[in-house]
Amino acid sequence: MIAQTRLEWFEDEGVYTLTVDYSNPSVGAFKIAHKGQVEAFPFRSKAVNVCVKQGHQFDKNGIAQDDHPLRVQLTFLTDKLLTHQWANTLLDATYAHITTVRQKLFADNPTWKPCFKVPELRFTEAGLAIAQGEASRTKVYMIEEYISGPFKKYIHNCSVQPLPSVQNDTVVIFLAFSQHAQYILSNGLAFVSNYQGMCPLFLHIQI
Template sequence: MLGVGGFKTAHPGFLTLLSAPKTPLGSRPRQKVAVKRPFYKKYPPGSSKNPINFSIGRYTISDELPKLFREANVLYWARALLTFAYEYIDHCVANSSETPPFHIPRLRFVEAGLALSHDHAQPGHKSKSMTMPRAGYLVEELITDDFIKYIHNMDCNPMLDPYEVGYEIAAFLACTQHIQYAKTGGLAFISDYQGGFEILSDPQVLTHPLVNNGKDVFGDGNIERAVSTFEKEHNCNKYCKWSGFKLKIYEAAKRGTETETDSAQDALE
């Protein structure tokens, strides 16, 4: 097993498609992939819900498929939002009289697809298409880098400290949240940024309660409160503050600057 997350388990696998696409996923035979499947935690009878003492429970196919389709939908929209942020960044850089005083990391989300496992056709069945799927899986490109959690689902700031490996990427991704939030009119941004140094996986899209008339479209990880409080919680960093991006500096960053100034003055006194 590659790992256990809050909602899915990840397993190593191989993928061979009969007709190889041009996309990275399935472009060669026996490609190493990550095979993910939703689960729920099963606790021993009469025991408390210890965060460690549980076993993996699997959903029925009727419950599993909607969860997988929702995961794929989240990934689809996260890819669109990240692409949108990069298009805005590239536009600003191309039209600025000054070169950004920092390197812009280039990341993308994994290529992925849904796979269904079917039982063999029973005697008397004329076609295998008549069999019902017995399990579903989300198949993704395998991330071979060290897996890093850049931004937590309930936060809009880096999880990493400035001295830790990956901090610059985390700070940049926090800026993409700022861009997504600002340019969607405060309606949505990507959270739960995690993955390698070039490829990301398992995102969450957070939306304002106004989106879809308040009906959740992105699953249990969609913490709407995080969108409503973004301007109070987000701390603008050097990427956000570059004048070429023309982003509003939110109050959290201003309060942080004031606090740092006050602390410095106190130290001098």
């Protein structure tokens, strides 16, 4: 019932045709990713190029195999998507807090000006894709907007200190602030970490 309960948290957005290119996978510690395309627009950004991900395990030769049972994939991928949703909520709360503070400062001093422009950032849109067909061959994927170009890592998931290569970057200053704001706004319960991507899009976040 765990997987079924998780599925109920995601809206049914319809049926799409997903094409997956398995020829050049990108293997991480817990997920294997492939390039893909969707025939329509499942995301608000109208992106058709997507990154298709599954949880994986390594075989005895150290080769990644995306052969987790369906139930395991459902549990793993929906947890990743829930993390994605929490990250969006925390980032939205950060921007809302900035707006509130700005309005108060302007009300107190109409000549007040911010010291720098707040970057407009967001996380990739993502969703759960479940293949339709024979139950014995059903596969489930996490799909998200495809980012093409050089990735940059700003803050690691093991530290709140910005990486040395980006310490003077306006974006990383904002991201470091956002972690402090999220920690305070959540009463010390949570903040987003592992900030990486290609500005203004971020992915692979953790809470």
